[in-house]
Amino acid sequence: MVVHNKIEIFKGDVKSHYDKWLEPTVIISDGPYGIGGFPGDPLNVNVLKEWYLPHFKKWNEKATPNTTLWFWNTELGWATVHNTLIESGWDFVNCHIWDKGKEHIAGNTNTKTLRKLPVVTEVCVQYVKRAEFIVDENKMSIQQWLRHEWSRTGLPFSKTNDACGVKNAATRKYFTSCHLWYFPPVDAFVKIVDYANNHGNKKGRPFFSINGKEPLTAAEWEKMRSKFSCPFGVTNVWRKPPLNGKERLKINGKALHLNQKPLDLMELIISTSSTEGDIIWEPFGGLFSASIAAANLNRKAYGAEITSDVFDLGKKRITEYFK
Known part of the structure; x- marks a missing residue:
């Protein structure tokens, strides 16, 4: 009514x-x-x-x-x-x-x-x-999924700092495995996705994708929290x-x-x-x-x-x- x-x-x-x-x-x-x-x-x-x-x-x-x-x-x-x-x-x-x-x-x-x-x-x-992601029939939190996707690139985690243009904030905040983890803001996520898909293992691309066809967009990532x-x-x-x-x-x-x-x-x-x-x-x-x-x-x-x-x-x- x-x-x-x-x-x-x-x-x-x-x-x-x-x-x-x-x-x-x-x-x-x-x-x-x-x-x-x-x-x-x-x-x-x-x-x-x-x-x-x-x-x-x-x-x-x-x-x-x-x-x-x-x-x-x-x-x-x-x-x-x-x-x-x-x-x-x-x-x-x-x-x-x-x-x-x-x-x-x-x-x-x-x-x-x-x-x-x-x-x-x-x-x-x-x-x-x-927010949960299903990977190989296993549930992952956003924190776990971010680390999983970066690991697939074959790049060291230190390179996430290069992707974001910072000295160590990316590894310390967005890719840490501890309780001090921070949700990457949209601009940081976009930089991470671009770097991973331009420099990561070509066989694993696309990275940071849910459907396996294209990475999550900025708008889609914003809706993840x-x-x-x-x-x-x-x-x-x-x-x-x-x-x-x-x-x-x-x-x-x-x-x-x-x-x-x-x-x-x-x-x-x-x-x-x-x-x-x-x-x-x-x-x-x-x-x-x-x-x-x-x-x-x-x-x-x-x-x-x-x-x-x-x-x-x-x-x-x-x-x-x-x-």
Whole structure:
């Protein structure tokens, strides 16, 4: 259902809609937390791995190395599913903390009974789709594949420095086998590919090719990692009180959503990991905050919500927001 020229939303189980959506640059997951916070949210985190697994697999299937996943949850909910995400093809990048401050507890926390300090945080964890290459039926990371392709040239690794026009940065950064490895930027990759195919063993050419016919282009290489830009002064701790005022949706003074996300936080994560015209997924739409944020930033959003009355409220919100 098209409700805005930048937003399509769907009612029902999102698993029946994934294959209809264009491949995502960003996926924003704000699904079950395992705290019984809304209809369909499990009462504890024990079942979250099983619940999320088909989604993790489908996200991995539809995503590209250009894709960033932002996973909202409680600290425990995230910890419970982290390994499942890794096993499903996603690489951890960073954990971001939403610090809601004292306004979040409003004096309602009985620490004598609960025996813990008041909780005023949740996490938004950044993952990227793992880029893998298949060589002789073996999976290789980008780091391994770069070293493999250069080894095929028959040239010593020291020549990668000549290719890039540096003294030792190429061997130290782009072709190291240790944890200090760096992804070669596009201009460096193009120089490496040209040098390898001009000076390497003629029998092995083309080098740095996936199809065996021509090397990867600059545009193709750029898509081998996720987009990212860091706004000045922004860190991984976001100090912002829970929503109040006109952005918080209410009926008869009661909030429609237990944990409505602020649009500015949604815009932050979208803007850091995509550019105009990119595709944003919001598989567990709720009130469709991510979809609205995406449209505000001139991205195309796909969203879904399984609960009918919540879907209707979210649809109404989008319609009224863009009047």
